[in-house]
Amino acid sequence: MFLASLQRDLRLLLRQASEAWLVLVFFLLIASLFPLAMQPEPKTLLAIGPGVSWVSALLSVLLSMPRMFAADAQDGSLEQMLLQSEAWMSILLGKLVAHWLASGLPLSLVAPLIGLQYGLDLNAIAVLLAGLLLGTPILTLIGAIAAALNLSARGGGALLALLMLPLCIPVLVFGAGAVEAQAAGLGAEAHLSLLAAGLILAAILAPWACSTAIRIAMD
Amino acid sequence: MSAENFALKASRIFLSRGRRRLINDLSFWIEPGQWLALHGPNGSGKSTLLRALCGLRSFDQEPELSFHGQAITSLARCSGIRLIFQGHAQGWKDGLSAFENLRWQLSLDHYGTAPIGDHALESALERCGIGQQRHLPFAVLSAGQRRRLAMSRLVLSLQGAGHQQRLCWLLDEPSTALDDQGQALMGSLLTQLLQQGGFAIIATHGAIPNAPKAAVLQLSA
Amino acid sequence: MKAIENGSWWSHYAAPARFYPLAGHLVTPLFLMAAVLASIGLYIGFIVAPTDWQQGESYRIIFIHVPAAWMSMIIYLAMAFWGVLALVLKTRLSAMMLQALAPTGAWMTFVALWTGAFWGKPTWGTYWVWDARITSELILLFLYFGVIGLRASIDDDRKADKACALLSIVGAVNVPIIYFSVKWWNTLHQGASVSLTAAPKMAQTMLTAMLIMTAAAWAYSIAASLVRVRSLIIQREPRSSWDKSLKNQAEASSAGVPR
Numbered sequence: 001m002f003l004a005s006l007q008r009d010l011r012l013l014l015r016q017a018s019e020a021w022l023v024l025v026f027f028l029l030i031a032s033l034f035p036l037a038m039q040p041e042p043k044t045l046l047a048i049g050p051g052v053s054w055v056s057a058l059l060s061v062l063l064s065m066p067r068m069f070a071a072d073a074q075d076g077s078l079e080q081m082l083l084q085s086e087a088w089m090s091i092l093l094g095k096l097v098a099h100w101l102a103s104g105l106p107l108s109l110v111a112p113l114i115g116l117q118y119g120l121d122l123n124a125i126a127v128l129l130a131g132l133l134l135g136t137p138i139l140t141l142i143g144a145i146a147a148a149l150n151l152s153a154r155g156g157g158a159l160l161a162l163l164m165l166p167l168c169i170p171v172l173v174f175g176a177g178a179v180e181a182q183a184a185g186l187g188a189e190a191h192l193s194l195l196a197a198g199l200i201l202a203a204i205l206a207p208w209a210c211s212t213a214i215r216i217a218m219d
Numbered sequence: 220m221s222a223e224n225f226a227l228k229a230s231r232i233f234l235s236r237g238r239r240r241l242i243n244d245l246s247f248w249i250e251p252g253q254w255l256a257l258h259g260p261n262g263s264g265k266s267t268l269l270r271a272l273c274g275l276r277s278f279d280q281e282p283e284l285s286f287h288g289q290a291i292t293s294l295a296r297c298s299g300i301r302l303i304f305q306g307h308a309q310g311w312k313d314g315l316s317a318f319e320n321l322r323w324q325l326s327l328d329h330y331g332t333a334p335i336g337d338h339a340l341e342s343a344l345e346r347c348g349i350g351q352q353r354h355l356p357f358a359v360l361s362a363g364q365r366r367r368l369a370m371s372r373l374v375l376s377l378q379g380a381g382h383q384q385r386l387c388w389l390l391d392e393p394s395t396a397l398d399d400q401g402q403a404l405m406g407s408l409l410t411q412l413l414q415q416g417g418f419a420i421i422a423t424h425g426a427i428p429n430a431p432k433a434a435v436l437q438l439s440a
Numbered sequence: 441m442k443a444i445e446n447g448s449w450w451s452h453y454a455a456p457a458r459f460y461p462l463a464g465h466l467v468t469p470l471f472l473m474a475a476v477l478a479s480i481g482l483y484i485g486f487i488v489a490p491t492d493w494q495q496g497e498s499y500r501i502i503f504i505h506v507p508a509a510w511m512s513m514i515i516y517l518a519m520a521f522w523g524v525l526a527l528v529l530k531t532r533l534s535a536m537m538l539q540a541l542a543p544t545g546a547w548m549t550f551v552a553l554w555t556g557a558f559w560g561k562p563t564w565g566t567y568w569v570w571d572a573r574i575t576s577e578l579i580l581l582f583l584y585f586g587v588i589g590l591r592a593s594i595d596d597d598r599k600a601d602k603a604c605a606l607l608s609i610v611g612a613v614n615v616p617i618i619y620f621s622v623k624w625w626n627t628l629h630q631g632a633s634v635s636l637t638a639a640p641k642m643a644q645t646m647l648t649a650m651l652i653m654t655a656a657a658w659a660y661s662i663a664a665s666l667v668r669v670r671s672l673i674i675q676r677e678p679r680s681s682w683d684k685s686l687k688n689q690a691e692a693s694s695a696g697v698p699r
Contacts, residue, residue, distance in 0.1 A: 004326050012314040076308025079275055083295045083304055084327045145610060152603045153593035162589055163607065166582040167614050170621035177625060198617075209610055212527075216602040219276050237596050 001087040005094025013102050019067060020102045027060040027107050031114045042119050049118030050179035053128055054172050056114070057107050058139060062161055064103040065143040066150075068095065069214065073151050079218055092211055096144055104136025120179070127182045127192075131175040134195040141206035142167050148213035171198065226251045226385075226418045227286055233279035234267055240279075241267060247436050249418050254409060254431070257422040259438030265422035266307060268438070269389050272420065273304050287385075294387055301384040303328060303376050306391050309369050311357055317344065317368050318353040324372055335375055343371040343378075347404065362396035369393065370401070373408050377415065386417030394427060406430035456533050456673045463666040470663035477656035485649035498562040503646075505555035507654040508548045509573065511661055512580055513615070515545035519587070520612030523605035533669075535601030536676070538608060539591060540668035544661050546584035552577050572626040576619050583611045597676060 013020055034052050035045060072078035081091050111132050115125035146164035153159055178191035230246035241264035249255050257265045270276040272284075274293025284291050291297040295304075311320045318340065325335055344350045347367040352360055360368070370393075376386060394402050406429025412419060413431055421427070453459050485503035519541045525534035556574050557567040568574070587604050594600035 001326065001330065004323070008315075008323055011319070012312060015314045071312075074308065075312060076306055076310035077312060079270075079306065079308075080304070080310040080324065080327055082275060083273060083302065084330055085274075085296055087327070087330050149590060149603050149607055152596075152599050153590060154595070155593050159589050159593055162582065163586050166579050166586065166618070167610070169579060170614075170617050173621040173625045205613070209606065213603065213606055216599060216606065219599055219602070 001084075002090040002094045002097075005081075005091040006098045007094075009095055009098035010101065013098070019064075020106065023060050023064045023103055024106050024110060026063055027056050027110065028114070030056040030059055031117065035117075045118045046120065046183075049115065049120050050124070050128060050176045050183075052118065053111055053114050053132075053179075054135075054176040057104075057111065057132060057136065058165070058168055058172060060107055061103055061136060061139045061143055062157075062164055064099070065147045065160060065164065066157060068099050068144060068147045069151055070147070073217065078214065082215065082218055089207065089211065092207055092214075096140060096207065096210075099144070100137050100140040104132075104140050108132035108136055124179050124183055127179045127188045130192055131178045131188075131195060134192060134199055135171045135175040138171050138195070138199050138202045139168055141202040141210075142171075144210045145206055145213055148210045148217060151214065151217035171195065174198070224251070225249060225285070225287070226253070227284070227387075227420075229272070229285075230283045231280070232268070232271075232282045234264055234271055235279050236264070236267055242438065247434075249420070249434060251416070251418070252413050254413060254419040254421065254433050256427075256433040256435045257420060257438065258424070258435060259422075263438040265438060266391050269304070269391055269420065269422055270306065273302065273389055275304075294389065299384055300387045301328075301376070302387050302389065303373065304389045305369055305372075305393060309365065311365060311368065313356070313358040315357055316354045317349060317357055317360065317364075320357060321353075321368060321371060321375075325375060328372070328376055335378070339375065339378060340371075343374040344368075346374060347371040348400070363398060363401065366393070366395065366397050367401060370404060370408065373412075377408070377411055386412060386415060388412060388417070388419035388421070390419065390421045392422055392424065394423060394425070399428075402427060403429045454531050454533055456536065456677050459533055460670055460673050463670050467663050467666050467670075470659045470666070474656050474660035474663060477652050477659060481649050481652035481656055484645055485653065488645055488649075498559060501555050501559045503649050503653050505552055505559060506650060507657040508555065509552040509577060510654060511657045512545055512549040512552055512577065514658075515541050515548060515661060516580060516583065516608070516615060517612060519545065519608045523608040523612075526601055526605040527609070532601070532676070535605060536669050536672045537665065538587075538604060539601075540665045540672060541661075542584055542587045542591070542604075543668065544664045546581060546588065548657070548661065549577055549581040549584060553581065570626075572619075572623040575626070576622050579618055579622070580615070583615070586611070 031052055034048065038044065069078060072081070082088060084091070108129060111128055112125045115128050120128065143164050146160055146167070149163055150160045174191045174194050178188040178195070181191055182188040225248045228248040232242055232245040233240070234242040234245075245268075247255065257268065259265050267276065271278050272294055274295040281292075284293070286294075286297055286299060289297075289299065291300075294300050294302050310324065315323070321340060321344070325340070329335060341350065341353070344353050347370045349360075349364050349367045349371070352364060357365075373388065376388075394405060397405065406427050409419060409421075409427065409430045421433075453462055481503065486500050519538050522534045522538040522541070525531060526538060553574065556569070556577070560569045561567050587607055590607055591600050591604050594603055
């Protein structure tokens with residue numbers, strides 16, 4: 001069922017590809033706003049580059065979160081999946097992976113462009129890419145919990161942001177910190193290993209929390 | 220009549236929506252070969268009761284539910300029951316075609332049993348009158364055509380029945396938007412279900428033509 | 441429902457109807473205790489304790505700042521504890537305790553941040569300092585707002601109970617991770633600030649004052665939460681349960697019992 005669920009979500013997304021593209025464009029747009037709001041001196045840009053990339057990635061993932069469950073909840077397909085109690089977890093995992101493939105992964109692959117915009121060197125860009133590849137799945141997992149809780153609530157995305165963003169701060173710290181550590185000559189291994197550990201932890205705990213939140217919302 | 224003789228026996232059902240108590244200490248039972256028609260005005264709790272019996276929603280307190288004498292917590296979690304639930308929101312996605320929607324839904328319904336071949340899918344769609352539309356984007360189908368897709372799901376559930384499990388249909392107003400032909404088909408499907416030893420609880424406003432006689436549960440507002 | 445022998449006191453008072461009068465009896469003594477302890481603590485802290493040779497008089501704000509910060513974290517853990525009970529045991533009272541604690545916790549966090557700012561200004565010249573403790577407090581405030589906001593956005597009481605319980609548990613699991621990550625971030629950027637926790641070596645009187653203020657904060661928090669729980673019980677429970685105790689109170693006061 002994992003593969004079937006993954007396939008289903010990806011197929012739906014391909015037919016509504018504009019959603020995925022918009023997230024990517026948003027990412028590039030946000031990252032471009034910062035230099036416009038300040039003096040684009042190379043040294044400043046170099047200093048803020050990693051941070052800006054990460055914050056933009058986080059906000060872009062946030063933007064993509066509502067589509068994870070809201071549509072399924074509204075048209076009744078989510079409850080059909082819930083009723084299939086044996087396969088439910090595999091179905092949920094399929095949805096989570098599909099979401100990352102369509103949001104976090106493209107963002108990570110496009111991030112080097114932003115790295116170039118901010119004048120990062122190739123090593124720094126490599127660390128940025130690695131960090132995002134490790135960190136964006138964590139953002140998807142945490143965001144899924146927030147999106148599931150948000151199903152129970154009325155109102156728009158502001159609550160989703162409030163629920164999701166504070167919990168994502170460690171990913172932000174370690175991801176951006178990795179690039180800075182590399183630039184300072186300290187090496188990014190520690191940061192990246194922490195991100196990897198965080199990913200494992202999130203992969204174990206988040207699906208459970210997400211599933212519980214969905215059951216609460218469907219109640 | 221002892222408990223084993225009932226297909227489904229339920230008692231001490233309390234159900235609220237928000238602060239309002241909809242159902243107070245309800246009991247009902249379904250005899251084998253019978254189906255339960257759930258009548259009641261809008262807002263009386265029909266949909267809520269169906270969802271609670273499925274296990275999607277919780278009761279105010281633990282009711283007593285037994286299936287052929289065996290105590291259960293909800294119909295979805297009973298291994299002896301293969302449950303088909305159709306709520307108001309039927310669970311079809313606009314982005315998929317009718318065929319793809321049905322294929323996905325069947326993978327859920329028939330999880331753990333042999334998958335149903337494309338040929339069987341297509342003939343079910345034909346029988347329900349939407350064979351022509353099966354590869355169209357779902358968004359262009361009318362409400363009546365969507366209902367017919369729901370019926371083809373029921374048709375296929377009858378075919379794929381395993382022997383260890385009894386089929387149970389929980390349907391929320393399945394006849395909405397169906398024309399006379401569709402409703403007659405609904406009735407004959409129901410007959411087939413009961414003949415196979417399954418049972419159904421159907422929330423409906425009117426009678427279903429062509430259907431066997433039902434036990435009626437009337438909910439008041 | 442027969443009470444289990446070992447936990448009989450607990451399960452007896454787990455019913456909101458019976459907890460209501462118990463809470464009522466506890467509220468006034470707790471507030472008095474808080475007031476008395478706070479007076480003593482502030483007296484010792486502001487007047488008796490010696491002037492710090494490094495920071496002068498302005499350091500005295502820590503007698504409010506530190507207890508508030510501790511309480512903000514303890515209350516979050518307490519919220520998560522009640523959250524676990526609410527999800528596992530499904531008791532309504534646990535969910536109400538969680539709901540009652542959140543605003544108090546948020547206030548404590550706010551006080552910690554505010555007093556931190558007043559400490560920062562005279563000591564380092566800026567109101568805001570991006571050190572590990574203060575930044576963690578800010579994030580904790582957002583976590584509190586999340587629970588309060590989620591509660592406010594869900595109309596159905598039962599659903600809101602469970603959702604907030606889950607959120608507080610998820611938050612509690614994250615709090616150590618967030619704190620660790622903020623500390624990590626802070627030590628990397630060492631030039632930025634001196635940690636507010638690198639407090640002056642504590643003279644005995646300072647420590648005493650700190651402990652007394654912490655006890656005062658505990659008493660106040662419990663009392664405030666109990667008041668809130670009582671009003672939640674009135675809002676949510678059917679009238680029959682608490683009506684009797686209110687009626688008794690009304691009768692007692694109308695019978696002209698002199699105060």
